[in-house]
Amino acid sequence: MAEKHHSLIALLFISGAASLLSGCPSFSSRPEEPSSSVTSPPAPAPKPASPAQPPPTAPSERPLPPPRENRLSPATRSLVNQAHALLARGDIDGASTTLDRALRIEPSNPLLWIEIGRVRMVEGDSHQAESCARKALALGSGDHAAQNQAGHLLIDALRAQGRNPEAHEIESRPYMH
């Protein structure tokens, strides 16, 4: 059990460090197809309400929203680093509490929710890890790098619950490539 934890911790630590080091992701290509939302498929067009029907505007005419990039503030980053160090020592509760502090500073930063989800995975709480991953996906909308990390976490969480088909479906999402 402890050994399993340690290898997991090491893995997470490395992936966390890699995510920190990767810094600024490139946004050269954004998928043309709107990616379907995790939780709801796009709704069909509503019934037209007005008899006057000038040419409707097609979505392709509108410019895509600018890509977003989430970063951790220096304060939260230092806490995240601290949490990684605690995790590496096997202090899961300490890591959790430290991330809790960071959450008070940046409660809607998707990168932080990914970190929290990773700790939940180490604790063996794949349901909370899944929720954190989904929240990070929602908060990270438009941020390919953040969504990619959240997607990996979500896949891990789903697999841990034996929900392989759903995990497989996530793998095909645009942000996973």
Next chain:
Amino acid sequence: MARSRSRLWRRIFFAAAISLLLIAAAFGIWVVHLDHLVTREFQGRHWSVPAHVYAAPLELYVGAALSADDLEEELHRVHYHRGDPAQGPGNYRRVGNAFDIEARRVRFIDELREPVRVSIHADAAAITSMRLASGGDLPVFRLDPPVIGSVFPIHGEDRLVVAPADVPLLLKKGIKAIEDRRFDEHHGVDVLGMMRALWVDLRAGRVVQGGSTLTQQLVKNYFLSDEQTIGRKLTEAAMALRLEAHYSKEEILVAYLNEVFLGQDGTRAIHGFGLGSEYYFAKPLQELDVQETALLIGLVKGPSYYDPRKHPERALTRRNLVLKELAEARVIDDKTALRAAATPLGLRPPGGSYVPAYIDLVRRHLKRDYAEADLSAAGLSVYTSLDPRAQAAAERAITQDLQRLDARAAQKGSRLEGAQIIAEPNSGDVVAVVGGRDVGTDGFNRALDARRPIGSLVKPAVYLAAIETGRYTAATLIEDAPIQLKLPDGSIWAPQNFERDTNGMVPAARALAESLNLATVKIGLDVGLPKVAETLEHLGLDSQPTLNPSMLLGTVEMSPLEVVQIYTSLANGGFRARLRAVRAVLDDKGHALKSFKVQVEAAAPSAAVYQVDRMMMLVPTRGTAREAAARLPKGLIIAGKTGTSSDTRDSWFAGFTGSYLSVVWVGYDDNRVTGLTGAAGALPVWADTMASLKPVSYAPVTPDAVEDRWIGYLDGMETSASCPNAVEIAVPTGTVLPANPSCAPANGPAPNPSPSATAGDKIKQWLKNIIH
């Protein structure tokens, strides 16, 4: 003859001796019994140290919205003294906007931090730099968590027990000088003092002096009733003697100071100088000055007779008499006594650091989440999510606004009541709870226990249910027209708009913003009551609402706390966060008994919630909450919903910024008509609270598969931002919207606003404005 006589005497002697022996034995057993009782009680109290309850520590970092003055205020909140940091932990120096702080040794949930010197700079708006005095980097630093109270988690009594080291010398000397001059000499009973008291009483013909020692008073507090009989006096004296035989003077004195009755706050008895100090002066015992200490000492003689709030004159006279006697006993000098006697009573204003409504929530969460056996351990520390600044802002807004609103409300001469809860919606942390107008009083906690119809606060759930079906968007036109429904019991239900008007075809966005009842009922019936109920349950409603059409207009009853739970899901993209007041409980060694992690759950699809949020952002710009703007920082973007129950019995506002979610209720305790809509009653309280918290704008992330578009507020047709009455809404990406022929969207034909339509809109809007 003589022989029989001496035999008789012998018999009498024996009988007397045996009787004496028996009496002595009985007396001995009685004393042993008393001894047992008194030591058990003393030990029990002695060791029943309450759990200390802490607010969340303030996190400091570069960019934190804390001015230099704010920072100093926060330092004072945790009792740092301006001076020379070299004097030791707890001191700081401020030069201009630069602070040098010698931080104390302090226990947090996750670490025991040793004293450390830090240098912090702040400007008029925020913290600009931080470093360790030793030169090291300091990206983030937290202040000591403020103590907000103490609870006996099992029996719920709340007391601020002070440790011997924390009792000021003035109080120790003072209480002895006034209540028991020979405390250090006697052995529990002061025979000389009793005789003197008896002499005084006999001369006066009534009981003037009790003559009880502090030890006797302590025993009386532990066990005995107030009746004045010889038997009781004897028992008291015997117990006092036994107590003194077992414990030191210091232990007895401190126990007395923690036990003595100092006043009554509603149903709550104020026991002990620690709590008394907080209750009357809102400061820790160590910070009381001479006149404040004298007042508390004076109260011992008769807490209700000298109640400084009810009888300030009597209290002042009593305090000054105590000061005079302290000077005579050389505890203080004459000059100090005279100077202190010239000061006013200086009672704390309502509120302050004592937060009974929040502690109440903490107590309930502890009871819900912890095993009783765990909580009986001594010296626990309870770490909560309370944010003292948010709490103070909410208390200020409730007390000030309700005072103003009393004059506007329907029942003249009656007192409006109110409640407010503030939470951080992502984590579910409850940061402030106000249970009523008398914020420092432990009374009926309306924030948790007042369940009232929520009125239109329910509407976002109706629109969310509609959008989730995929058949509605914010631009869908709905008919706002009279509705008559035959209910199962045969009666006819005919709801009306608040203004008793009808508006024809209106976009859903406008129907929600202006809280149109008829259009909402139309949507709700189309979507189906079970679907709306299901949406409410997903959002976090515990109970199952009755499937009655009037449910669409908010007949469902909820407490402000329950509303907060539902709105967390709306405020953060459809993720329900479990509300959290207690973060962790540590034992006396600093080990966590249990900690509460953030818990989130997907409650509703992010894309649908975002579309509703966009509509709720129109409530303050175009709808029923327009009056908030005047009270809020210019340009602050908020989202929310007003609620008014039938005949304005309940006035609600639930809304969020980028920093906080808050729910406010205003109404009468006896449920009478207030004459106040949600906008007139609860909204100002909400807005004033937020305004003083410097929140950031609400800026939800646009989810995948949804896009922001501009439509006409009145006709729902797509238009461009510069067109009249253009409002921004969100729809599923690629939704086809009819375009406005006279003022087309930016990417379509050139805009050509129609002046007549514009004028009509303006008049209509103007009319709306004066009606509201």
